[in-house]
Amino acid sequence: MHDRHSRQELFQPIGKEGQRKIRSKHVLLIGAGALGSANAEVLTRAGIGRLTIIDRDYVEASNLQRQQLYTEEDVLEKLPKAAAAYKRLHAIDSSVEIRPIIGDANIEMLQDLVGDVDLIIDATDNFETRMMINDISQKYQLPWIYGACVGSFGMSFTILPGKTPCLNCLLQAIPMQGMTCDTNGIIGPNVQMVIAHQTAEALKILVEDWDAVRTSFVSFDVWRNQYSTMKMGKAKRATCLSCGENPTYPYLDVENHTKTTVLCGRDTVQVRPPKVQNLVLSELAEKLKHLGYEVKGNPYLVSVEWEENRLVIFNDGRALIHGTKDLTQAKAIYQRILG
Amino acid sequence: MHDRHSRQELFQPIGKEGQRKIRSKHVLLIGAGALGSANAEVLTRAGIGRLTIIDRDYVEASNLQRQQLYTEEDVLEKLPKAAAAYKRLHAIDSSVEIRPIIGDANIEMLQDLVGDVDLIIDATDNFETRMMINDISQKYQLPWIYGACVGSFGMSFTILPGKTPCLNCLLQAIPMQGMTCDTNGIIGPNVQMVIAHQTAEALKILVEDWDAVRTSFVSFDVWRNQYSTMKMGKAKRATCLSCGENPTYPYLDVENHTKTTVLCGRDTVQVRPPKVQNLVLSELAEKLKHLGYEVKGNPYLVSVEWEENRLVIFNDGRALIHGTKDLTQAKAIYQRILG
Amino acid sequence: MNKVLFFAHLRDSAGVESVEFAASGKTVADLKELISEQFGLQNFDTVMTAINEEFATDDEVIQEGDTIAFIPPVSGG
Amino acid sequence: MNKVLFFAHLRDSAGVESVEFAASGKTVADLKELISEQFGLQNFDTVMTAINEEFATDDEVIQEGDTIAFIPPVSGG
Numbered sequence: 001m002h003d004r005h006s007r008q009e010l011f012q013p014i015g016k017e018g019q020r021k022i023r024s025k026h027v028l029l030i031g032a033g034a035l036g037s038a039n040a041e042v043l044t045r046a047g048i049g050r051l052t053i054i055d056r057d058y059v060e061a062s063n064l065q066r067q068q069l070y071t072e073e074d075v076l077e078k079l080p081k082a083a084a085a086y087k088r089l090h091a092i093d094s095s096v097e098i099r100p101i102i103g104d105a106n107i108e109m110l111q112d113l114v115g116d117v118d119l120i121i122d123a124t125d126n127f128e129t130r131m132m133i134n135d136i137s138q139k140y141q142l143p144w145i146y147g148a149c150v151g152s153f154g155m156s157f158t159i160l161p162g163k164t165p166c167l168n169c170l171l172q173a174i175p176m177q178g179m180t181c182d183t184n185g186i187i188g189p190n191v192q193m194v195i196a197h198q199t200a201e202a203l204k205i206l207v208e209d210w211d212a213v214r215t216s217f218v219s220f221d222v223w224r225n226q227y228s229t230m231k232m233g234k235a236k237r238a239t240c241l242s243c244g245e246n247p248t249y250p251y252l253d254v255e256n257h258t259k260t261t262v263l264c265g266r267d268t269v270q271v272r273p274p275k276v277q278n279l280v281l282s283e284l285a286e287k288l289k290h291l292g293y294e295v296k297g298n299p300y301l302v303s304v305e306w307e308e309n310r311l312v313i314f315n316d317g318r319a320l321i322h323g324t325k326d327l328t329q330a331k332a333i334y335q336r337i338l339g
Numbered sequence: 340m341h342d343r344h345s346r347q348e349l350f351q352p353i354g355k356e357g358q359r360k361i362r363s364k365h366v367l368l369i370g371a372g373a374l375g376s377a378n379a380e381v382l383t384r385a386g387i388g389r390l391t392i393i394d395r396d397y398v399e400a401s402n403l404q405r406q407q408l409y410t411e412e413d414v415l416e417k418l419p420k421a422a423a424a425y426k427r428l429h430a431i432d433s434s435v436e437i438r439p440i441i442g443d444a445n446i447e448m449l450q451d452l453v454g455d456v457d458l459i460i461d462a463t464d465n466f467e468t469r470m471m472i473n474d475i476s477q478k479y480q481l482p483w484i485y486g487a488c489v490g491s492f493g494m495s496f497t498i499l500p501g502k503t504p505c506l507n508c509l510l511q512a513i514p515m516q517g518m519t520c521d522t523n524g525i526i527g528p529n530v531q532m533v534i535a536h537q538t539a540e541a542l543k544i545l546v547e548d549w550d551a552v553r554t555s556f557v558s559f560d561v562w563r564n565q566y567s568t569m570k571m572g573k574a575k576r577a578t579c580l581s582c583g584e585n586p587t588y589p590y591l592d593v594e595n596h597t598k599t600t601v602l603c604g605r606d607t608v609q610v611r612p613p614k615v616q617n618l619v620l621s622e623l624a625e626k627l628k629h630l631g632y633e634v635k636g637n638p639y640l641v642s643v644e645w646e647e648n649r650l651v652i653f654n655d656g657r658a659l660i661h662g663t664k665d666l667t668q669a670k671a672i673y674q675r676i677l678g
Numbered sequence: 679m680n681k682v683l684f685f686a687h688l689r690d691s692a693g694v695e696s697v698e699f700a701a702s703g704k705t706v707a708d709l710k711e712l713i714s715e716q717f718g719l720q721n722f723d724t725v726m727t728a729i730n731e732e733f734a735t736d737d738e739v740i741q742e743g744d745t746i747a748f749i750p751p752v753s754g755g
Numbered sequence: 756m757n758k759v760l761f762f763a764h765l766r767d768s769a770g771v772e773s774v775e776f777a778a779s780g781k782t783v784a785d786l787k788e789l790i791s792e793q794f795g796l797q798n799f800d801t802v803m804t805a806i807n808e809e810f811a812t813d814d815e816v817i818q819e820g821d822t823i824a825f826i827p828p829v830s831g832g
Contacts, residue, residue, distance in 0.1 A: 372832055373832060375832070461832070462832050464831055464832045466828070466830050469830075486832065487828070487832055488829065488831050489763070489764075489829045489830075489831040490763070490764070492762070492763040493829070494828070504810075509803060509810070510803075510828060511801075512801060514798065514801035514827075514830070518763075518829060519830060519831050523831075525831055556803075558826055565762075567762075567805075567808065567826075568808065569808055569810050570808060570810065571810050573810050573812065619797055
């Protein structure tokens, strides 16, 4: 495929030298949903050397509306997303080294993988994994790019260890917003908008054009025509446990992660968040009802039929997922509802 | 594919009613290059009822870097873009009615097509076609969405007849900028950024959420981290020949279009722009040299080998494209260099 | 007076896009508490705050005329 | 004084992102001519002009303190 990247080499801040750099780099992409599939496609087309993609889900009909690598055939075959992504990316550029990993991104996996990684791109759907990526990024001094979207609202921020604040500086705790694509919807244009920002930053980092990297936190609403940037100089905290003077990388400690346990003989998984929550169950019930689900509840718990499972959520954040013994699936369902 | 658009229906400004509207609409997409292929994919995934795609080119290796529907196989088969797009879009959603048209969008074709069209999306690479789309939009009172990108710089503007200014109000003449993706390059993230804006506007128009439609002209540079909006109230001109009080739709007159003629027995096409230009040949030669082409010139003309053709460009804008008898191809080459 | 802007679902929950609020002299944490009470907004502790388009910590003191924006981090992807 | 901003390839051609320029009292057309001469910029007639983020026609008169942006329409796609 002679001439393949000629239009990118013509772009002066990349050029032939930048193209060689892109070709020599390894990107770790965590998630192959809406943001993951689009990030993967842009980077593959841009001629990245190696791309490792981790995802725990398989392709479902409701993904096709915004997850751009997948087709109806992938849904019928219930292909794991990482495998379906590989198939399409290989057809796009057979010379890019793509490594699909079907599984849940966890601490051990990430620590094993990052050895020769140049950049981590966030395409997950929950803050727990993001905080873990953030600690990995600090511990191994690797840049990562946060991106997220719900409804028509999206955001992105680029984290360069030693230079910018980190996600833990900004949030200081895992937010429990309870707003996810599965509860509030998502539209394709918003995915495209986040991807535009994440992939622009990725290319800058891959060609090492550090001065061009965006230092502000960007957020936007494509339906309400809003675009805002926030300067981040003041966000860096010297006491931050992830990037401060005495880092402990708290999210690399399994104690700070969601626990899943199969309840013996009951076809049920218990999911327990790292910290005790104080959920407003009435609100959660209201939202789930609004989505058309049959919800039952009392002051102590909310119970809802969710696709083929039944969920019982307690106000401390603990949940029972009935109808499965699959820990990864149970955690995925939990995070899709509670964020 | 039960549940396919559930996440879009959950987005409150669309909802189930909006989804039904999207399904009942017909979009005319002009161009299936970078903007065209990405627009087509987003709209198909969003569940548009009918999509007509016009394109005159076939898939080449240098397209793969940013044109998201195409694969290496399409390049090897030299598939026309409209046909390759159809193949992929059909795999994504077989229930969307997609009509590919392989050809050059001209006045007759567009007038024949627009009968039941609800929205025109611009994904062309030249202002001549855009001015024609603009006049069609005014004459038939159809909204259209301008989008364009070069390098890391892009822009979009939504034109609602009777409400917003039109492209002819803004430009008053076809610009001869001489900056195209073939001369200045283009990067994927910029394509994604334009698409985010075009498809957001498209969905608003399709669900008839007129209050949400963006009325400002937006432009951005994804590498330089710039984003700016320009209010357009003052741009509307009562004397505009396209949207003013006495419209003549000048760009629906063939006299105002580029002429192409095969020069008999010479395997050469002459391309003549609608208006006599006054090109700065030394600049053009410099730019083409910078791109690595062998350029010869004198005060009257510039001569350059361009892929399998040789072009001779005169300072009045006229050009001879040697090595082809194909009028459409010759015009495409001309517009790829001169915009 | 100060202008307080709500982003994303905060706007839906608050029912308005922005409000005028006398916040001068208060810390961000004070304002968060007052706003979350007045508008019945939940989970306000992890919402990010910008003062005049610059990130602000909870202990930052608001000045007369400052524009304050509340931006909820979202997790979808 | 006025601030004049260059967008896209105009910035590359001009060699700067913005300049200070005494344009008060001049029309947009006047300023275009002066700027295109001073910086050797071609094809300036179809460049769009924004004054304080609002589209301006060639005959609009520039006021003291106005920020003027020149935005070249691009054709790629």
